[in-house]
Amino acid sequence: MTLSYLPGDSLAHRLDPRTKLAFQVAFAAAAFAHTTPRGLLALTAVAFVVLRASGLGARETLVGYRFVFPFLLAGPLLSALTLGPPWLRVEQGFESLLASYRVVLVLFASAAYLRTTPVRDSRAAIQHLVPGKTGRLLGTGVGFVFRFLPVLQADLRRIRDASAARLGDQRGLVERMRLVGVSGLARALSRSDRFALALRARCFAWNPTLPHLSLSRTDVPVAVVSLGLLAWAIV
Known part of the structure; x- marks a missing residue:
């Protein structure tokens, strides 16, 4: 399941x-500043409110980000294990788990943003906040990533499904990773060439006409929370 923009009429939309x-910046800063059970409990409540306001469910979000969980679980395990007595350091593992x-x-907060914000609006917001060529470069890069990444994820799923249909799922883990990785890289390079050609064919402009942005009273409570x-x- 790919987390991308979906039109709707939720509060976040x-x-x-x-x-x-x-809000994304403020939430991430608070999460990194208060990595304690009490602080994370408070931020969990905020994250679930954010998901509810964007029309997303926690289960749907977890499925969309499932590829990162092996790495998030490996960190606490490696932090807790030692090469000698006592073999397992629970305190260090718990800190890494937090x-x-x-x-x-x-990721919950970012999923809500991705689901409720069109790519053009994201580009317009960045170019409003960062002036000059730097803002245009950042806005263009974000727009490319938001459009290109879901396509690459879909390609990897199709490669994995095609491999499984040919009994590739009976191979070893390393061999399956190699096949999917090499095929996915080749597909990504091919798509990037076609993407560059499409940009030239459409006379890509660094400074296109972007959508008009305007604040409303709905933004005030969210700005206060941020x-x-x-x-x-900071405190």
Whole structure:
């Protein structure tokens, strides 16, 4: 399941993208500043409110980000294990587990942003916040990633399914990873060439006409919450 923009009428859909970007930054800062059970519990409540406001479910979000969980689980395990007595350091493993859970909460907030914000609005917000050529470069890069990444994920799923249909799932793990990785890289390079050709054919412009952005009263409470999270992170 790919987490990408889906039109809707939720509260998060009606927010200005600049407000949502500010909330992303404030939420991530608070999560990294308060990696404690009490702090993460409070941020968990905020994350579930954010998901509800965007029309997303926790299960759907976890499925969409399932590829990162092996790495998030490997960190606590490696931190807890030692090469000698006592063999298992529970305290270090618990601290690393809290850090991994912090990343999950940040992913929840980012999923809400991706689901409720069109790519053009994201580009417009970045170019409003960062002036000049730097803003145009960042906005263009974000737009490319948001459009290109779901296509690459779909390619990897098709390669994996095709391999399984040919009994590739009976191979060893390393061999399956090699086949999917090499095929996925070849597909990505091929798509990047076609993508560059399509940009030239459409006379790609660095400064296109972007959608008009305007703040509304709906953005005020979210901006207040963002300021509160940022203040909490600093304090």
